[in-house]
Amino acid sequence: MEEIGITLARTLAGFSVLLLMTRLLGKKQLGQLTYFTYITGIxxxxxxxxxxxxxxxxMTSGITGLVAWALLSIAMELIALKSSxxxxxxxxxxxxxxxxxxxxDRVLARLRLNMDDLSMLLRNNQVFSVKEVEYAILEPNGQLSVLKKPEQETVTKSDLSLQPSKRKYVPTEMIVDGKIVRKNLQELQLSREWLEGELREAGIESVEDVFFAELQSDGSLYVTKRSGNGLH
Incomplete structure (x- = not known):
């Protein structure tokens, strides 16, 4: 019983100090989880x-360690407020x-992100095609901020009294980093010959020259060459 009592007392003390320290660290610890705040929490x-x-x-050593680490974190945050x-x-x-x-693509490589990662982040922003994006910025907390192209800004069909058009396809990856996504081609019942023909129409002779190609809802192909320009 004595051992259980000691464990409970240490747990209560650790919990209380940890709760106090997290409150002192402020809401940023939860709301803006950067690498530094993530490591601090762990x-x-x-x-x-x-x-x-x-x-x-x-208990004295443990509480001292908690307080010291929290105070160091607070000090670094205060310095960051004053220094860019x-x-x-x-x-x-x-x-x-x-x-x-x-x-x-070079920025993606430096960040160790692939096109699947980028596509997922875009979908989290309700963007299902790279073609809609003017700018996409990966923030320090890992979230993606997206600015759509002007013509892709949200305007409902009812606002313009237009009949909605039917989608032929869901935007789908066709080529990623110079390699054809064969599974997607098969699921959409499209052939490699069709894909290569679309690339030739865009002035691209080899699949290896393509960093990313995506089939659009209307059946057209959006293509980005390696370290080059986006082609429609």
Whole structure:
């Protein structure tokens, strides 16, 4: 019983101090989870957990570690408020992954993102085709900010008294990083010959020259060459 009582007391102490420290760190800890705040959260949790289960760590040492780490984090955040260089060091900076409608494949490679990752982030923003995007910026917290092309801005069909047109396809990846996505071709009952013909019409002779190609809802093909321009 004595051992259980000690464990409960250490748990209560660790929980109370951890709750206080997270409140001191502010809402940014939850609302803007950058790499630095993510590591800070893990570190505080580990220190509190070790204090509870490892009896060789005194409560005084554990609480001191929690308070010290939290105060260091707060100090760094205050420095970042005053210094743009410190903000970049702690949180990183935004990266433009689509610029003027063109996918920045070198930026994606530097960020270690592939087209599946970019497509998923766009879909999270209710964008189902890269063709709709003027700018896409990956924020330091990992979220994607999207600016659509002017002609793609949200206007409902009813606002313009237009009849909605039927979609022939859901926007689908055809080529990613110079390789044909054969599964998608088969599911849409399209052939490699058709795809190569569409590329030739766009002035592209080889699939290997294409970084990304996407079938549009109307059956047209959106193509981005390697480190080149987006072609419609």
């Amino acid at each position: 570190a505080l949790g580990n220190i509190a957990g070790d204090m509870v289960v490892h009896r060789d760590i005194t 260089r410190a903000r970049v060091l702690l949180d990183g900076e935004p990266s433009i992954v689509v610029k003027k409608g063109v996918i920045q």
